[in-house]
Amino acid sequence: MKKLLLTAAAGLLFLSGCGSATLDGNSSSSSDKVAEKKPSELVIGVSVSTLNNPFFVSLADGINTLADDNSSTVKVLDAQDDTAKQSNDVDDLIQQGVDVLLINPVDSSAIVPSVEAANAANIPVIAIDRSSDGGTLLTTVASNNEEGGKMAGEFIVEKLGEKAKVVELEGVPGASATRERGKGFDDFAADKLNVLDKQSANFDRAEGLTVMENMLQAHSDVQGVFAQNDEMALGAAEAAQSKGKEFIIVGFDGTEDGLKAIKEGRMTATIAQQPEEMGRLALQAAYDHFAGKKVDEKIDSPLELIK
Numbered sequence: 367m368k369k370l371l372l373t374a375a376a377g378l379l380f381l382s383g384c385g386s387a388t389l390d391g392n393s394s395s396s397s398d399k400v401a402e403k404k405p406s407e408l409v410i411g412v413s414v415s416t417l418n419n420p421f422f423v424s425l426a427d428g429i430n431t432l433a434d435d436n437s438s439t440v441k442v443l444d445a446q447d448d449t450a451k452q453s454n455d456v457d458d459l460i461q462q463g464v465d466v467l468l469i470n471p472v473d474s475s476a477i478v479p480s481v482e483a484a485n486a487a488n489i490p491v492i493a494i495d496r497s498s499d500g501g502t503l504l505t506t507v508a509s510n511n512e513e514g515g516k517m518a519g520e521f522i523v524e525k526l527g528e529k530a531k532v533v534e535l536e537g538v539p540g541a542s543a544t545r546e547r548g549k550g551f552d553d554f555a556a557d558k559l560n561v562l563d564k565q566s567a568n569f570d571r572a573e574g575l576t577v578m579e580n581m582l583q584a585h586s587d588v589q590g591v592f593a594q595n596d597e598m599a600l601g602a603a604e605a606a607q608s609k610g611k612e613f614i615i616v617g618f619d620g621t622e623d624g625l626k627a628i629k630e631g632r633m634t635a636t637i638a639q640q641p642e643e644m645g646r647l648a649l650q651a652a653y654d655h656f657a658g659k660k661v662d663e664k665i666d667s668p669l670e671l672i673k
Contacts, residue, residue, distance in 0.1 A: 403656040405436035408466065410652065411459035411489075412440060415472040415496070416447040419569065419597060420621045421641050422470060425494065428645025429468065436653070447538070447568075449476035456480040460487050466652045470494045473540040477501075490655055494648045495641075497542040504655055507648040507665045511543050514637040514669050515550025515592075518616045521635055521671060522590045523558050525614055533581050534564035535574055535593040535602060544569075547594045547618060562588065567598045574601020582609050590614035596624030596636055603632040620672060628672065635673035643667055 412429060414422045426442070433440050441459060445452035449472045459467060460483055467484050471477035474496055481501025484491045491498075493506040522532060534551065537544035548564075555561050562585045567573040574593060578601060582588060590613055593599035599617030606613060617624050620638025627633040644667040651661050 400655060400658055402658050403465065405433075405438050405653050405656075408652070408656060409439045409462075409464045410441065410649070411443075411456070411462070411464035411467045413443045413445055413452055413455050413459070413467070414470045415445050415452070417444045418446070419595075420623060421595070421597075421619045421639070422495075424621070424641035425470065425645040428642035429649045430645075431642070432646045432649045438649075445472050447472055449473050452477065453480050457483065460484055460489060464489060465656070467491050468494055468648050468652070469498070471496045471498060471541070473538065474542040474545075475499045475540050490652070492648050492651055494644060495543060495639075499542075503663075505648075505651050505661050505663055505665050507644055507651065507667060508543075509639045509644070509667045509669050511546035512550035514618060514639075515547040515552075515594075516554045517550075517637050517669065517671055518547075518592045518618065518635075519551045519554035519558065521616060521673070522592065522614060525634070526589050528558050529560050530589045531560045531562055531585070531587055532590040532592060533562050533578075533585060533588055535577060535591065535598040536564055536566045537569040537594040537598070539566055539568075541569075544594060551592050559590075567593075567601065569595045569597055571597040571601040571604075574598030575604045576601075578602040578605035579609065582606075582611060586611075588613050591616065593617050595619050596621045596627075596633075599624060599633055599636070600627055603627060607632070620670070625672065635671060638670045638672045640667055 443455040452472050477498050478500035481491050481498045485502045490504045492504050495508050497506045563581050565577050567577040591602050593602055596617035596619040599615050602615050614634045617636040620636050624636045647665050655661050
């Protein structure tokens, strides 16, 4: 694979335009026929929300592995969880004339102008893990986050029974994964659990620690925690240890650190995604598009409860 590392870390971003998904979930097709290209002819622009999170490193690995197998050129950018930087990065990739953009948005609303700019340049866009609230996408490759949130709630009820006292650590405000995981959990928990509090910790381990410590000061009787990713769950586990508390901790993603914490008993369970497979599916969708094949407007990546 011919890699152009535009940051020190490896990240990936895809965007695709014809026969694409729009905000309302409809499909919109271009009347222009796709100019077919071989994978080895493609220049792929990739923008990842952050490479400070092992989940997105694994996602990038999935794209890089498939790109390497097909001699594709990849331009990698790390948005560092900064919406302005991601916008500038995507603009740079558009100006460089990449064939396709793979984007893992920092914020699903803030990314809309970038998607629309790619649409105007006739560059197809593929969203990964998080969707875009507007513009035209070839497809969105993501787990069923809403179902995953429900799975977390069901597991907590299975372990603690109904009306157990729980709190929720939410992800980055505005990210589709935050909204969807929260909706799945909250809708299920409404009649089954006693949700004492929910606050954002921005998908970050250090913030998860701080927010969880604050929650424990206000709610010393917490029995369970649903953290919308493993990084925040690991922060919650540190808070539990520092405060000498024991409660169920359920994360989301299935990262290496999260799975290790489950084996060691510091976390209880995680709703495991398969980020490498997610990255591979996204890149394969781009290959299919440039081979003239129809691409589904939504591609689901599998979930699994690991305890």
